[in-house]
Amino acid sequence: MELYLSSRSMWEEDVEGAVILCFEGEVPPEEAIGDAFREGRFSGKKGEVYSFDLFRDGRKRRVILSGLGKRAELDIRRSMEATGLAISEGCRLRVGSLHVSFPPVDDPLTETMVRGIAEGALLSLYRFSGLKTEEEEERRVERVAIGLPERADLQGALEEGMVLGQETNYVRDLVNSPGNRVTPSYLAEEARRIARDQGLSCRVLGRDEIEGLGMGAFLSVARGSEEPPFFIILEYRGSGGAPVVLVGKAITFDSGGISLKPGKDMDRMKYDMSGGGAVLGTMKAVSRMGLKVNLVGLIPATENLPSGRASRPGDVVRSMSGKTVEIISTDAEGRMTLCDALHYGKGYNPRAMVDIATLTGACLIALGREAIGLMGNDEGLIGLVKEAGRISGERVWELPLWEEYEDLVKSDVADIKNVGDRTAGTIVGGIFLKRFVGDIPWVHLDIAGTAWAEKERPCQPKGATGVGVRLLYHLLRTMEEG
Numbered sequence: 001m002e003l004y005l006s007s008r009s010m011w012e013e014d015v016e017g018a019v020i021l022c023f024e025g026e027v028p029p030e031e032a033i034g035d036a037f038r039e040g041r042f043s044g045k046k047g048e049v050y051s052f053d054l055f056r057d058g059r060k061r062r063v064i065l066s067g068l069g070k071r072a073e074l075d076i077r078r079s080m081e082a083t084g085l086a087i088s089e090g091c092r093l094r095v096g097s098l099h100v101s102f103p104p105v106d107d108p109l110t111e112t113m114v115r116g117i118a119e120g121a122l123l124s125l126y127r128f129s130g131l132k133t134e135e136e137e138e139r140r141v142e143r144v145a146i147g148l149p150e151r152a153d154l155q156g157a158l159e160e161g162m163v164l165g166q167e168t169n170y171v172r173d174l175v176n177s178p179g180n181r182v183t184p185s186y187l188a189e190e191a192r193r194i195a196r197d198q199g200l201s202c203r204v205l206g207r208d209e210i211e212g213l214g215m216g217a218f219l220s221v222a223r224g225s226e227e228p229p230f231f232i233i234l235e236y237r238g239s240g241g242a243p244v245v246l247v248g249k250a251i252t253f254d255s256g257g258i259s260l261k262p263g264k265d266m267d268r269m270k271y272d273m274s275g276g277g278a279v280l281g282t283m284k285a286v287s288r289m290g291l292k293v294n295l296v297g298l299i300p301a302t303e304n305l306p307s308g309r310a311s312r313p314g315d316v317v318r319s320m321s322g323k324t325v326e327i328i329s330t331d332a333e334g335r336m337t338l339c340d341a342l343h344y345g346k347g348y349n350p351r352a353m354v355d356i357a358t359l360t361g362a363c364l365i366a367l368g369r370e371a372i373g374l375m376g377n378d379e380g381l382i383g384l385v386k387e388a389g390r391i392s393g394e395r396v397w398e399l400p401l402w403e404e405y406e407d408l409v410k411s412d413v414a415d416i417k418n419v420g421d422r423t424a425g426t427i428v429g430g431i432f433l434k435r436f437v438g439d440i441p442w443v444h445l446d447i448a449g450t451a452w453a454e455k456e457r458p459c460q461p462k463g464a465t466g467v468g469v470r471l472l473y474h475l476l477r478t479m480e481e482g
Helices: 031-038 077-094 107-124 154-174 184-196 205-210 216-224 264-290 335-347 361-367 379-392 403-409 425-434 469-478
Strands: 004-006 017-022 049-056 061-071 095-103 143-147 201-205 230-238 243-248 251-254 294-304 316-318 323-326 351-355 370-376 395-396 441-447
Touching: 004 031, 004 107, 004 154, 017 077, 031 061, 049 077, 061 077, 077 095, 077 107, 077 264, 077 370, 107 143, 107 154, 143 294, 154 264, 154 469, 184 201, 184 230, 184 251, 184 264, 184 294, 205 216, 216 294, 216 316, 230 264, 243 264, 243 335, 251 264, 264 294, 264 351, 264 469, 294 335, 335 351, 335 425, 351 379, 351 469, 361 370, 361 425, 370 379, 370 425, 379 395, 379 441, 379 469, 425 441
Parallel strands: 004 143, 017 061, 017 095, 095 143, 243 294, 243 351, 251 294, 351 441, 370 395
Antiparallel strands: 049 061, 201 230, 230 294, 316 323, 370 441
C-alpha cells in the first residue's frame, strides 16, 4: 500500500473516495457531510461508519464517515480503529484510492492521528493467504493520502506508523504460518536474513553449543522433538551505552510434551512462538527507524513434543544459572526456555531486560484478550512499559510479585519447581522467572491472551495479532540515549 501526506483536498487529490474521521457530536462544516449529522444518519460515535456519494462539478467521490467518539477520549486506538473500519468499508465498496482527513487537534495528537491512520490502514488490510493456491478475488485499497496542511515534521510520524504496521504484519505472518513451516530452523534463518538486511550482528547456537553453555532447562524442552533447537542472538548498536535485552519465547509448536494438551484447538499452538516473533519484528522496527539505543534480542527456539526421549513430570534439570528445577508439568515449558535465556542476558550487564511470552492460559482467564499481563521487579521500568502501552495502544495491566507467592514454587527435591498449585498461575510464571534475573531491572509480559484473535475486529482479522512490536518499540523509544 502507498501512504503519503498531502496538502490537497479530497477534490484536488486524484482519488476515488474520501474518508472523513469525525468526533461525536461535532458537525463538519461541509454542508452535505453536515446533513448526515443533522438528519441522524451519522453521529460520529466510536465504531460508526456511514458512506454515500458526493458530486461536485461532474466529479464523484465515495465518502466514508467514520466515528472517533468523543474528542476528550481520542487516543491511538481510536484513530487506528476508525481508520481500520473506514478502510474495510472502502474495500467493501471496491474503492482503490482514498483521501483521509480528520478534524484539527492539538499538535501532539496530530502526530498521534497521522501515526494511527498509517498503522490502522496497514493493519486493517492484512490477510494471511500465503499458502492458498487460489487467490480470492478482492478489490483492495492500494493508495491512501492523508490530508494535512504541508508540515514536514509529520513525515516522521507517518514513517513510524508505516514501519510499525509493516513489522506487526510481519509477525502476524510468522505466527499464522503452520508449525511444519515455521520451525526453529526457519526462525534461525529469518534472524540471519534480518541481520543481513538491517546490518545487525547475529549468532545462532546449535544443540552442542547450547549444551556447552549449561542450558539444561532449555534443552529439557527440546528433548522430545526431532527438530533441533537453536538459541538466536541478535544485536543492534544505536548508541554507546549499556544495552536493553529482549527475550522472546519461541516454541514453534507446543503439544504440551508428556503433559499432553487436549486435542481441541491444539492446532493453534503454532502461536506459541509469538514472543520470539515480536522480538524479531521489534529488532527490525528499531533498526529501520535508527533508534539511539543498544539492543540485544535473545530467542530460544524449539518445539515441545512427546517422545521416548522427552522430559517427564518429576524430572529434575540444572539450569544455566546452576539452579535445579523440578519439572512438575512439561506443559510449563516456556519458562524453562526463558530462564536460561534471561540468565544468559545478564552477561551483557544490561540496563534492563524484558521478556515477552505466551506463557500462561491463566492470563487469558484473568485479563481476557484486552490486556497484556505485566510483572516486574523495578517500578521505574514498569512505569515506562505502562506509558509505552498508552502510546502504542497495546495495553498492559500489572500483576503483583509479592514475596508471599514465593512458596508456590518451592520444591521438595530441587531449588524450584516449574508450576505451583491451581492458584495464581500467571503470577507463578512471573515468580519463577524472577529467580533468574537478579537485581537487573526486568519486566515480564504475558501475551497469552492478546497474541491471538478469535474474531475479526477493526484492524485485526482472526488469527495472529502481532502484539508486542508496537509496545516494545515505544518502550525503547523512551529509552533512547542522547
